[in-house]
Amino acid sequence: MSDVLILGEVKEGSLDLKTLELLGAGKKLAGELGGEFSLLLMGDSVSGMADEALPYGPAKVYKLEHHLLQGFKTDLWLACLEQACREINPKVLLMSHSFLGMELGPRLACRLNTRLTTDCIDLSIDPEDGLLLRTKPVSGGNAISVFKCPGEPQLATVRGKVFAAAESGDANGEIVDIKAKIDESMIKVESLEIVREEIVALDKADVVVSGGAGLGEEDGFELLEELREALSKSFANVMIGCSRVAVDKGWISSDHQVGLTGTMISPDIYVAVGISGAIQHLVGMVHAKKIIAINTDPGCNMFKVADYGVVEDYEEIIPALIEKLEELS
Ligand SMILES: Cc1cc2nc3c(=O)[nH]c(=O)nc-3n(C[C@H](O)[C@H](O)[C@H](O)COP(=O)(O)OP(=O)(O)OC[C@H]3O[C@@H](n4cnc5c(N)ncnc54)[C@H](O)[C@@H]3O)c2cc1C
Numbered sequence: 595m596s597d598v599l600i601l602g603e604v605k606e607g608s609l610d611l612k613t614l615e616l617l618g619a620g621k622k623l624a625g626e627l628g629g630e631f632s633l634l635l636m637g638d639s640v641s642g643m644a645d646e647a648l649p650y651g652p653a654k655v656y657k658l659e660h661h662l663l664q665g666f667k668t669d670l671w672l673a674c675l676e677q678a679c680r681e682i683n684p685k686v687l688l689m690s691h692s693f694l695g696m697e698l699g700p701r702l703a704c705r706l707n708t709r710l711t712t713d714c715i716d717l718s719i720d721p722e723d724g725l726l727l728r729t730k731p732v733s734g735g736n737a738i739s740v741f742k743c744p745g746e747p748q749l750a751t752v753r754g755k756v757f758a759a760a761e762s763g764d765a766n767g768e769i770v771d772i773k774a775k776i777d778e779s780m781i782k783v784e785s786l787e788i789v790r791e792e793i794v795a796l797d798k799a800d801v802v803v804s805g806g807a808g809l810g811e812e813d814g815f816e817l818l819e820e821l822r823e824a825l826s827k828s829f830a831n832v833m834i835g836c837s838r839v840a841v842d843k844g845w846i847s848s849d850h851q852v853g854l855t856g857t858m859i860s861p862d863i864y865v866a867v868g869i870s871g872a873i874q875h876l877v878g879m880v881h882a883k884k885i886i887a888i889n890t891d892p893g894c895n896m897f898k899v900a901d902y903g904v905v906e907d908y909e910e911i912i913p914a915l916i917e918k919l920e921e922l923s
Contacts, residue, residue, distance in 0.1 A: 596654060597629030599684035599747070601675065603694055604635070604643050609650075612690040616752060617650045617760035619717055623686055623726070626719035632656060632682070632767075636674050636774075638664035648765035655767060656682060660774035668783045670776050672698055676705050678772055679747060686726055687747040688717070695751040708745030715756045726750060735854045735874040754797065755860050755881060794849035796833055796857040801825055801865070802879070804835035804852055805845075808868015808889060808908065812845040817912050818867060824916045827923035835859070835879075837869045853878035867908045871895030888912070 620631035630653035689695035716729035726748035864882035
């Protein structure tokens with residue numbers, strides 16, 4: 595029995611940052627429940643990650659290893675997660691609002707006859723009844739609602755970058771093995787691999803130069819690319835982002851989209867070029883450390899969140915900016 599259980603994710607042989615954030619959330623909720631939080635790691639080889647996880651404070655790291663869990667096969671992962679939940683019997687189960695969480699969360703809720711709240715941006719425990727209060731954006735991000743549901747486990751997927759990552763300290767927890775009860779006959783859904791020409795890890799960028807409808811045409815992104823290159827001489831990881839309108843117009847792929855239905859980012863610097871600042875865009879970038887807006891409309895929303903703003907046609911200001919950056923670098 596664990597009060598709060600986190601479904602961990604592994605990326606490139608290490609615990610994913612989203613899992614560290616969930617451990618931060620789990621610690622907070624366990625404190626509110628007066629209980630403990632634990633981590634569940636599933637995969638074909640997760641022993642190293644179990645050791646890596648202990649200093650982040652979970653009372654237990656449940657390790658469910660099986661060679662059939664290599665790669666993601668929905669049926670097998672779901673069967674293992676259901677098995678683990680039935681054995682551990684957590685009050686609260688948190689997953690990232692990632693591919694894994696979105697694939698497994700609804701199916702698990704159905705199997706365990708409980709309710710799932712997806713894409714939560716805040717969580718707390720109602721002191722009256724110990725149920726999970728789940729805060730999430732609704733109505734296309736125009737409002738924020740708090741939900742409370744019956745059922746156990748209390749199940750939620752959590753958006754990235756909304757909880758601070760757990761900090762590493764003393765490792766007092768223990769590793770507990772769970773023996774997976776799966777075999778190949780359980781595979782019903784076939785997984786296909788999508789091969790991408792370019793991988794855009796926007797959430798890893800230090801600086802994002804983002805373009806919107808105000809670019810006027812696809813070619814506007816060429817100028818942004820020049821700015822990106824100039825900035826790359828001074829900053830490590832500079833990437834191109836965009837608003838949804840730019841994607842809808844077919845100027846750039848959706849991998850670059852920032853916002854509610856795109857990627858949530860918190861870079862050191864966000865440069866918003868010709869982006870009005872619709873709420874669905876703002877929720878995705880408002881945690882950037884410095885926001886620079888370039889827009890012809892002095893009344894646009896983006897200026898309300900910007901640290902620096904230039905009211906100017908981007909085609910005038912960006913070449914001048916590039917020239918200045920070249921001089922300085
Ligand atoms: C459910 C839902 C989810 C959504 N998810 C997202 C999301 O994830 N991300 C997202 O971005 N949007 C999202 N949207 C769309 C969002 O509501 C806005 O429509 C979109 O963000 C607007 O994009 P924009 O700012 O590029 O365009 P516009 O709102 O048209 O703004 C263009 C801006 O460019 C400025 N401009 C014009 N010419 C120039 C120039 N020459 N130089 C400089 N500035 C200029 C204008 O003053 C204006 O402010 C979502 C909407 C819904 C309903």
